[in-house]
Amino acid sequence: MTDSVTVTADLAISLDGFIAGTGVTLDNPGGDGAEPLFEWIHNLASWRERQGMTGGEENRDSELMREWFDATGAVVMGRMMYDTGEKFWGDNPPFRTPVFVLTHRPRPSLVKEGGTTFTFVTDGIHSALDRAKEAAGGRNVDIAGGANTVRQYLAEGLVDELQLHVVPALLGDGLRLFEGLGPGRRTLEQVRVVGTPLATHLKYRFVAVGC
Template sequence: MGRVRVAGFAVSIDGFGAGPEQSLEHPMGKGGKDLHQWFYPTRAFRSMIGKDGGTEDRFASAAMAGFGAFILGRNMFGPAGDDWGGPDWKGWWGDNPPYHAPTFILSHHARAPIVMDGGTTFHFVTDGIEAALAQAKAAAGDLDVKIGGGVSTVQQYLKARAIDELHLVQSPIVLGRGENLFVGIDLPSLGYRVTEVVPTGLATHLVLSR
C-alpha cells in the first residue's frame, strides 16, 4: 500500500496557499500564480504544457511522480458555484490534464465521471473525505495518493491525520489575504516534524513527516 502525500504545495511567507477572490480570470485567487514561480522554469512544468527544456528540480519532478490517484477540492476542478463553470466545463487544464490517473473531486454537487485524454478520469465524491480517500487508495494500488489541494482539502486531511508526508514550498512573497494553510492547524500536536529543509534561489522546500 502506498502513502498519502502532499507534494509541491506552495505557500507564501505569511502562510497563504491561495490568493483571495478566485475566479475564471484568477483560478488561484489574486496573486496566487506568484506562489508557483519556482515551478514554472522547471523541466517538469514545461513538459506538462508540451514544451521542451527547463531546469532540473528534484522537487518539481517528484510533485507529480509516483502517484496512482489524486484527490482535489471542488475549487481545484472549477470555479465555485453549482454550474461548474458552465455545462461544458471539464476542469482548468484542457483536454489532457496533468494527472494521468484517477482523480477524485470532493464536492457537494453530484456529477457523472468525466474521462479525459491521457488517462485522467475525474470522479466526483459527495460523501466526504474518508470515502474519497478509500476510493483513491483502491485506485492507486501500490502507488501513492496525492492530496492536491486546495487549502481546505489539505487542512481536512491533516486534521484527520491521513497525510503521511507534507512537502511545502515556501515562496518569497507575501499575499496578506486569501486561504491560510496554518489557521487552526497544530502540526506538532498532529505528529508532524520537519525532516528536510532545502533552500533555493526561488523558494525553500520543507518536508514534514509523521
C-alpha cells in the first residue's frame, strides 16, 4: 500500500540555515565554503560501508546514518543533484535503491552496481513520488535534494518527516532550505533530538494544523 509509505527529507544544514554554499557547479557540488556540512559524515563507519570502504567510527552519528540507509526504499532527487553527484558516485552509488530523477531532459534509465537504478521522470514531482512509492517496497521514500526539489515537495505538503543534521558552522551565504515555500502554516511535532560533538540531529513529523 503506497499510502502507508513515509516520505522523508534528510539533510545536513548549517546553523544559519544553508544546505549548500555559493557557486554550486558540476565540479563543486557542495558550493564554496560548504565543507563543514559534509566533513562530519566522511569518517562514519556506516557511510564508509556505503562507499565500499572499511573502517570508520562507530558512534551515534553513524547509527543515525545507518538508520536512514536501512529505512529508505527509494529516493527522489532533482537533475542538478544527479548531474553534480554522478562523477563522484561512480559506478557504485551509495543509494542501493531505485532513484527517480526529476528532469526536463529525458534519457534512458541506468542500472548501477549495488542495486542503484536511476529513472528519469519528466512529468513532475507527483509522478516521481508515486513511482518511488511503488518501488520502495513498503520502506520510506526520501526526497534527497537539492534545495529546490525539497522545497517543491515541502510546499505541496508531501513530506511526512523532516530530519536536519545541524552542523555547528555559519556559512554566511549559500542555498537556504526554507526560502520560497509560499504562504500557509506548517506545523511540526518533535520526534527526536540527538546531540553529538559533530552535529545536532533534529527529527520532526508534519501534522495537520489544528491537530
